Amino acid sequence: MSSVIAQTRFSILDRSRIREGHTAAEALRDTVRLAREAERLGFHRFWVSEHHGVPGVAGSAPTVLAAAVAGATRTIRVGTGGVMLPNHRPLVVAEQFGVLESLFPGRIDMGLGRSVGFTDGVRKALGRDKGDAEDFAAQLRELLGWFRGTSPTGVHARPAEGLTVPPFVLAMGEGADIAARAGLPMVIGDLRGREKMRRGIDHYRARFRPSPWASEPYVVVSGTVAVAATPDAARRLLVPEAWSMAYSRTHGTFPPLPPAEEVERRTMTAKERGFYEAGLAGHIAGTEEQVADELETLLKETGADEVLVTTSTHDREALLDSYRRLAGITGSAGAGQ
Numbered sequence: 475m476s477s478v479i480a481q482t483r484f485s486i487l488d489r490s491r492i493r494e495g496h497t498a499a500e501a502l503r504d505t506v507r508l509a510r511e512a513e514r515l516g517f518h519r520f521w522v523s524e525h526h527g528v529p530g531v532a533g534s535a536p537t538v539l540a541a542a543v544a545g546a547t548r549t550i551r552v553g554t555g556g557v558m559l560p561n562h563r564p565l566v567v568a569e570q571f572g573v574l575e576s577l578f579p580g581r582i583d584m585g586l587g588r589s590v591g592f593t594d595g596v597r598k599a600l601g602r603d604k605g606d607a608e609d610f611a612a613q614l615r616e617l618l619g620w621f622r623g624t625s626p627t628g629v630h631a632r633p634a635e636g637l638t639v640p641p642f643v644l645a646m647g648e649g650a651d652i653a654a655r656a657g658l659p660m661v662i663g664d665l666r667g668r669e670k671m672r673r674g675i676d677h678y679r680a681r682f683r684p685s686p687w688a689s690e691p692y693v694v695v696s697g698t699v700a701v702a703a704t705p706d707a708a709r710r711l712l713v714p715e716a717w718s719m720a721y722s723r724t725h726g727t728f729p730p731l732p733p734a735e736e737v738e739r740r741t742m743t744a745k746e747r748g749f750y751e752a753g754l755a756g757h758i759a760g761t762e763e764q765v766a767d768e769l770e771t772l773l774k775e776t777g778a779d780e781v782l783v784t785t786s787t788h789d790r791e792a793l794l795d796s797y798r799r800l801a802g803i804t805g806s807a808g809a810g811q
Contacts, residue, residue, distance in 0.1 A: 505539065508793075540554055541574060555782065559610060560610060650677050692780075711793065
């Protein structure tokens with residue numbers, strides 16, 4: 475193992491992707507089972523996501539799911555990647571994380587994003603519009619203030635006030651600048667746009683202001699990493715997600731993940747094929763040796779402190795095997811402690 479890989483933390487974000495032929499309830503239980511395996515393998519964190527009204531994603535309530543994950547594990551850090559702050563009142567988010575930290579002290583992370591609903595219908599149902607994302611910096615300040623007891627309302631967030639739950643900013647759009655000015659760790663993706671990612675990281679480091687939450691920049695790079703016995707087997711792990719992404723781009727809705735073999739038999743329009751091929755490109759995928767080389771290059775290029783792996787696929791056994799192989803490459807049992 476290279477020294478740069480050995481010095482880097484590796485973590486997992488699971489989106490609770492629904493698979494064709496399976497239910498949303500199964501997807502959520504799969505997430506909890508994967509968290510147990512991630513802990514056994516020595517990964518540093520296990521995060522869950524927030525999506526609303528998406529046919530292919532079961533994870534709509536990340537703090538609830540994080541509680542289930544934390545309750546099913548003992549040592550791994552648990553958090554959100556992320557709670558979409560514009561969808562919620564900051565007080566309620568503070569209270570939820572205060573409860574999590576009180577129940578599972580020293581293990582909870584608060585990953586925060588600025589996205590609003592994927593479609594106009596979802597945004598309307600949430601009582602939000604695209605403009606709400608523009609208030610993210612102010613919402614973030616208010617949220618952190620509830621933990622420090624500085625709200626001008628005179629109200630106190632119970633049991634959050636006085637607790638320290640590490641906040642992370644998901645750097646989408648202006649997120650890198652917001653994370654830097656707030657002095658918070660930053661999560662940035664995805665691996666398919668390396669140059670854009672590097673610009674965001676450079677911007678973040680150049681403008682970072684130390685805060686009570688972080689004395690220096692902390693960069694987490696996120697994206698898909700697939701490891702298998704052969705390059706073809708690793709590529710097949712990418713196929714279901716690539717197809718679902720292509721479908722969402724051409725039909726406006728993100729479907730459950732189909733089996734790779736079904737995708738490979740499907741007839742695609744030229745537009746679908748273009749999105750599908752783009753969805754297969756740019757990820758880190760291959761054998762252990764190939765992935766180790768690519769990870770080393772990524773870490774040297776970005777100087778990242780941590781890698782958050784976001785792989786989704788239909789074949790759960792192949793996914794578990796991929797994470798086991800990745801743990802073997804990274805020595806996660808040592809890096810994650």
